[in-house]
Structures are given as structure tokens and as C-alpha cells.
Amino acid sequence: MFKKFSFFNRAFLKNALSLILSHKLFFNDGHIPPKNHKIPNHFFGLSLTIEDLIEDPIGVVEMCRQHKIQDVTLLIPSNRIGEFSPTFMDDLMGHDIKFNLKLVLVDQEDIYLQWRELLDLTLLGYQKHIASIEIEMISFSQEALHAFLNIWAMTFNMARLKKIKVAGPSIPSFSPFFNDMVFKLLKDKYQLPDIHTINLTNEMDKEPELIYSNFLIPMLGKFFKFNLIKKLALIQRIAESFNIKTIYVAIELKRHEITSYTLRAISLLIACGRLTKLYLPYRNAEGVLFLVDRMEGMTYMGALFNDMPFEIHHFKNDKEQMHAIWARDDKTLNPESFYHIEDIYAAKIYDSHGDIIDFTQFKITDTPIYLVWRSMDPIIFIDTPKVLDFNATNIIALS
Incomplete structure (x- = not known):
């Protein structure tokens, strides 16, 4: 039943049970996007990999210019920190671009000193161009959680010193129950993020409208009618209960292609009314750019x-x-x-x-x-x- 969560313990189960029994899971038609809300200006951003920045910097600049994109996330896998250079930002800096540095903790290697050195270099020369620093954890093990909290504490302290916002935890498997637990841990340390970030990459392998039958435990999702829209509504409630009012979502590519599920999910994310920003992949993004050009500032009238x-x-x-x-x-x-x-x-x-x-x-x-x-x-x-x-x-x- 609980294979997905290798860190399962009494504290987590107690926390999950308290969330299940709280009012937060109950919505009136929460699985349906709410009507009559405006899509924010500058709603869309780009997720850029190290390959994008090395292989096609001119293409990145041109895409941002043509489609009036002013926010980019720079993905830095923890096993490739040495390949990232702050100078990757040079080509984009003349176009009023805001940068989010995103460290992706792909394993439990000790990258503490490497990451601190990269932050020191980046903030030394590019501080005024950095809008936020983000830490993403990609697994649910106790070791991964420990590594995340260690890196988070150092990053949080540096960001506060430099007056830069902190974002996270951006967990790709997207479990509200796990997010709630992480927020409680960070609140106890006085290290809550300014921005809650979510990585929906793993959600692109199924129909985004699907009602989840197994939501933490079998049949819970079907009972509460949890689909992508309602999970986002729950995430928003959880974040706001910790006084976090800004939510960014990122979609990255696993197969180097935009599928029909991806496009359907993007339309639903635009419609859901829960997000401040949506970061989209740079590669193979023709259909995505059609939506970028049209949707900002539109009002979602409803399904x-x-x-x-x-x-x-x-x-x-x-x-x-x-x-x-x-x-x-x-x-x-x-x-x-x-x-x-x-x-x-x-x-x-x-x-x-x-x-x-x-x-x-x-x-x-x-x-x-x-x-x-x-x-x-x-x-x-x-x-x-x-x-x-x-x-x-x-x-x-x-x-």
C-alpha cells in the first residue's frame, strides 16, 4: 500500500491522518476549475536545462523576446553543479529576465560546499538578477529528506542575507501529504519558503482529468474526487495555512516531446486559478507557445x-x-x-x-x-x- 513512501514512520502517518480528518480535503466540486478568474500577466516562464544554455543560448533569447517571457528557471542537477556557470545568464540579462536558480537534489551525495561556492559566485556578480533560489527534492526517503533539510538551511540563510526569495520543495511526485509534513518541519525551524513550487513532470504520464483512485491509500482519491485540479486546490489550502500565498508550477520533459497529456494538463493548469506562475519546457514547445501568446490576461469563463x-x-x-x-x-x-x-x-x-x-x-x-x-x-x-x-x-x- 505504501511502497511509494520509503520514509513511512509513525510521525508521517500521524500527520497524514490529521490532514485526512481536517476540513482541508473537503471542497464543493473542487475537482472542477473555478469560473471567472483572470490568468495573471507574465503567468508563463521557461524551464531551462544546462543543455539549453550551452547548445542554444541565442534560441533561448529569441524565444523570450518573441513571446514576451520574463521569467526563467535554470535547472542545476546536484550531480552537475560543476557544469553550471553564472555566465550562462549573460545573454539573457539584457532582456529584463528574472532568474530562478533551481538546485535539483538527484542523489544524496555531499554537495554542500559545491552548492555554497556556486551561490557565492552567482550572488556576487548576478544578485540583482536573481528573483528566487529553489531547492527540489526528487525522492521520498528519509535520507533524501535529511539532505534536503541540510541544503535548505544553508540556502535559506544565504538568501535571507541577500534579500532573495526562497522557493521549494518542488517534489515531482506531488504528494500534498508529504508537502504538508515538510512545511511543518520547516516551520519549526523558522525556514518556510516564500514561494511554494511544484514539479508536475511525473503527472504527465496519465490523463490529467483522471480521478485518482489511490491517493495515499486505496480508494481515498475516488471518495474525495481527487484529480489534478483538486490536488492543486488542496496544495493551495495547505500552503495558505502556512501563510505561503505564491505557488509556482513547473513541467519538464522526460521524453523530449510534448504529448497530448502535456497539452491537456497545461490547459487545465491555466484554468485552475491556483497558480501564480507556470514554467514550461523550452524544447519542442510549438503548441505550448500558442497558449503562451494567447492566454495571459484572458479570463477563464468555465468548463x-x-x-x-x-x-x-x-x-x-x-x-x-x-x-x-x-x-x-x-x-x-x-x-x-x-x-x-x-x-x-x-x-x-x-x-x-x-x-x-x-x-x-x-x-x-x-x-x-x-x-x-x-x-x-x-x-x-x-x-x-x-x-x-x-x-x-x-x-x-x-x-
Whole structure:
């Protein structure tokens, strides 16, 4: 049952039980993104690896310039500290870029002195360009937790001395129960982060809309209807209970490709209303950049259907409105089951890469597509899709 957590002990179980019994797990429809909230300006940032900075610094600069990206995270694996140079930032510094230095604790090697030396060098010449310093732990062992707390204490003290924000713990396996425990440990040491960071890379291997059946223990997730959206809502509640009000999320690539699950997750993360920033991968990011260019400053109007085998999410600003659409469970759906044909004709239709496609090529599959209309256009939407073989034929107008 508890294979995922090699550090399981009485203290953790007691802490997890207190969280389960608290009010924090109870939400009204918490698995559904809340309506009518604005996506923040400068919401998107880039996650940059050492390879990105070495192999394509000009491409990184150009991407930031073209897409008005002002926040980047520089990933530094603990077993590659010697390969990172503060001068990697030189090319980006003339473009009003904010840097987050992110140490990823990939093993339990003693890198204390190496990391301190790198921080000393970086803060000596680049301090005014560093917005935050982040520590990420990637496993749930007692040894990993001990190594994290040791590095965290030193980093926290240096950052406070230099008046730089501290971020973490950015655990890729994304367990609210573990995050809650880590926050309590850090609170006891007066070392709570300014920014809570989450790494969702491991979440990209499954459908992001999926209700988790095994959430800490079997059937708990299904009972509480925990999916990605509700886990983020719980994370926000936990962070705010420790007076941490800023949450950054990062998605990095495991297979050097953006999958349909990744794009669907990004749309849901934009819609969820819980995040301050979303850091996206630099490589193979064509479809991601389409969203970066369009979504900042838009208002998320809501999901048009809930608890269905498809997703339609409505975004709007003063100039245009957009539906992000996809099916689940490898289905292919006919758009005329959802939209009147005149509204399909009136839309600009974009595929998952952000390229315009003809309405004759338009099918709803498990890969997101995007329909864009003028903001003033009233879209008459079929309230009960024919594809689901419901009897009712109510129609609602979206404006």
C-alpha cells in the first residue's frame, strides 16, 4: 500500500491522518476549475536545462523576446553543479529576465560546499538578477529528506542575507501529504519558503482529468474526487495555512516531446486559478507557445461540461474568445454534435501546434484543438451533445 513512501514512520502517518480528518480535503466540486478568474500577466516562464544554455543560448533569447517571457528557471542537477556557470545568464540579462536558480537534489551525495561556492559566485556578480533560489527534492526517503533539510538551511540563510526569495520543495511526485509534513518541519525551524513550487513532470504520464483512485491509500482519491485540479486546490489550502500565498508550477520533459497529456494538463493548469506562475519546457514547445501568446490576461469563463468523457474550456478577453477542446479515453467526436455548423464556419480553428486548420479537418480527439471567435460573437452551443445520446436538446448562449 505504501511502497511509494520509503520514509513511512509513525510521525508521517500521524500527520497524514490529521490532514485526512481536517476540513482541508473537503471542497464543493473542487475537482472542477473555478469560473471567472483572470490568468495573471507574465503567468508563463521557461524551464531551462544546462543543455539549453550551452547548445542554444541565442534560441533561448529569441524565444523570450518573441513571446514576451520574463521569467526563467535554470535547472542545476546536484550531480552537475560543476557544469553550471553564472555566465550562462549573460545573454539573457539584457532582456529584463528574472532568474530562478533551481538546485535539483538527484542523489544524496555531499554537495554542500559545491552548492555554497556556486551561490557565492552567482550572488556576487548576478544578485540583482536573481528573483528566487529553489531547492527540489526528487525522492521520498528519509535520507533524501535529511539532505534536503541540510541544503535548505544553508540556502535559506544565504538568501535571507541577500534579500532573495526562497522557493521549494518542488517534489515531482506531488504528494500534498508529504508537502504538508515538510512545511511543518520547516516551520519549526523558522525556514518556510516564500514561494511554494511544484514539479508536475511525473503527472504527465496519465490523463490529467483522471480521478485518482489511490491517493495515499486505496480508494481515498475516488471518495474525495481527487484529480489534478483538486490536488492543486488542496496544495493551495495547505500552503495558505502556512501563510505561503505564491505557488509556482513547473513541467519538464522526460521524453523530449510534448504529448497530448502535456497539452491537456497545461490547459487545465491555466484554468485552475491556483497558480501564480507556470514554467514550461523550452524544447519542442510549438503548441505550448500558442497558449503562451494567447492566454495571459484572458479570463477563464468555465468548463462547459463537467464529469464527461470530453473537455471544453472557455476563455475570453476584450478581443476574442477561445474554446480548448479534447476528448478522453481515445475517443473521436464529431464537432457538429457540439456546435452549430454556422459557428464552426465563423471560428478560426487551430491544431495542437497552433497552426490554422480547415473546418473539414476538424475532429475532436484526445489531442487539444482550439476554436477562436471574436469576443462579441454569441456562440450558440448545443447544451446536451447528440454524441452522448441524451434526450434533452436545451441550448445556451455564451457571450
